[in-house]
Amino acid sequence: MERPQTGSVIDGFTLTERLKAGGMATLWRASHPEEAAPLVLKIPFFDPGDDVSAILGYEAEALIHRRLSGPHVPRFVGAGDLARTPYIAMEYVAGTSLAETIRRAPLPATEVTRIGEAVAVALADLHRQGVVHLDLKPENVMLTGNGAVLLDFGLAHHAELPDLLGAESTMPMGTAAYIAPEQVLGERSDPASDLFALGCVLYQLACGEEPFGRPQTVAGMKRRLYHAPKPLRAVDPAIPAWLDEIVRRCLEVDRGRRYAEAGKLAFDLRHPEQVTVSRQRRGSRPRGLWQRLVALFQKRDAQEITGAPTQARRKAGPSIILAAVDLSAGESPLAGAILAETGRLLAAREDSWLACVTVLRTEIIRETQSVDAEGRSLYIKRLVALKDWARPLHLPEERVSYHVIEAVSAADAILRHSERNDIDHIVLGARSSSTLRRHLGSVSTKVVAEAACSVSVVRVKGGAEE
The missing domain is CATH 1.10.510.10 (Transferase(Phosphotransferase) domain 1)
Structure with missing residues (x-):
């Protein structure tokens, strides 16, 4: 993404004046041909290698702000695509x-x-x-x-x-x-x-x-x-x-x-x-x-x-399904099979939530690569790919969340996320068998053995290439 400047046009919004820069974003006065009132564009910083909390905060703010109304919040106007230029457009508040x-x-x-x-x-x-x-x-x-x-x-x-x-x-x-x-x-x-x-x-x-x-x-x-x-x-x-x-x-x-x-x-x-x-x-x-x-x-x-109500496990509330999918090499038959199994489980209980998880492997010895050959954030690329993978499920925003976890061990990352968030059921894929995998074990084997919830392991006929 090019650094915004006065006169830049983003999805029809023209930046007219830079207001200030915070620790996580810059604010711009803006105009739009379809909006008579003055506007503000909040454009977050997503520098490769930074803490991913900035990305999570942007995602959360866009989800929540669009649902708010009334005189005590700025009117929400729109939000940018994370894959292109992320921003949140809102009314300008004078005061x-x-x-x-x-x-x-x-x-x-x-x-x-x-x-x-x-x-x-x-x-x-x-x-x-x-x-x-x-x-x-x-x-x-x-x-x-x-x-x-x-x-x-x-x-x-x-x-x-x-x-x-x-x-x-x-x-x-x-x-x-x-x-x-x-x-x-x-x-x-x-x-x-x-x-x-x-x-x-x-x-x-x-x-x-x-x-x-x-x-x-x-x-x-x-x-x-x-x-x-x-x-x-x-x-x-x-x-x-x-x-x-x-x-x-x-x-x-x-x-x-x-x-x-x-x-x-x-x-x-x-x-x-x-x-x-x-x-x-x-x-x-x-x-x-x-x-x-x-x-x-x-x-x-x-x-x-x-006096806090601790985050107790929801016995009678919506179940949470965690779908763990490896997208490091893009879409694959195994990823498609995991999607099909996830859809079947969601259809069986329409009040369930889905947590889509993919693991971005990190290195122990050498420095972990955070950008691709074109300088784009690998975290954002994987997050966009995860959303694309889940799109055929047609879930409303309130029933699905997306999580890119940076970890050395995929199995440990899935187990830790499952325990912390009271997951009720895990869906993940299993690779084809090999001598090395029989000796060292696999992600699916460890998750099945140690998960505190039920687990569905998906395989592709004839073996999976992942």
């Missing part, structure tokens, strides 16, 4: 970035509550649409004459869509200064996480300090699980007690004590006279110091620490 406003902090309590109420109303609307933002911060909020508009859904989670980012990693995803405790532990589905982030923003607006600083490590982010920030009134005694109480409730580690709904938070900010101020801070951190420290490093204790 003031909360990042600019927060530079004037500390602000008067009346202004803090006005801004907080506007953001809480926007979050309530987002949550009603089944989406948790998971990266609420001043840079992702625009203040307009009609309230607040939320930006950037690259880390968001939609209740009815596959969680592309969560499926690939258990590492914390979010901005260190605002990330919620349960996000640090890998939980990505609770709207209360956005209210914790808003509490961090309110704290910063009220006193000019970030409640947890900007930790650079996971261990530093985990401190918020057991180390409470200094109360607002301890920083500035002039801050009203009711505002201190509202912020404290936002920043509770125990989600049973945190605000559960953005609408309730907006109501309290709108009616501070009705906020009941606690005489003393109730203990919101779990148990004794040693137990807390132990719990921090044991994912199984996430529910006990934060």
